[in-house]
Amino acid sequence: MDGINELTTSQSIRARWYDVYLFLISALECDYRKYPDRGVYNWAIGMIKECTDVIKGTEEFKSN
Numbered sequence: 001m002d003g004i005n006e007l008t009t010s011q012s013i014r015a016r017w018y019d020v021y022l023f024l025i026s027a028l029e030c031d032y033r034k035y036p037d038r039g040v041y042n043w044a045i046g047m048i049k050e051c052t053d054v055i056k057g058t059e060e061f062k063s064n
Contacts, residue, residue, distance in 0.1 A: 009058060009059070009060045010060060012058070013055055013058055013060060016051045016054055016055050017051075017055070020048055020051045020052065023044045023047045023048045023051065024044070024048060026040055026041075026043075026044040027040075027045055027048070030044070
């Protein structure tokens with residue numbers, strides 16, 4: 001199988017930032033689409049916090 005088997009730390013951090021971007025869009029869509037409850041918003045905000053905690057915990061992020 002061709003391709004990358006394992007991401008470098010830098011690639012992993014970048015992938016997490018893409019996740020944060022998508023979760024942010026999900027959170028914003030909740031109000032824009034006037035969903036009847038805040039379930040999607042609460043889930044997305046929780047995922048943003050989780051991703052940013054992972055990013056903050058990486059050595060490469062701490063050294064910059």
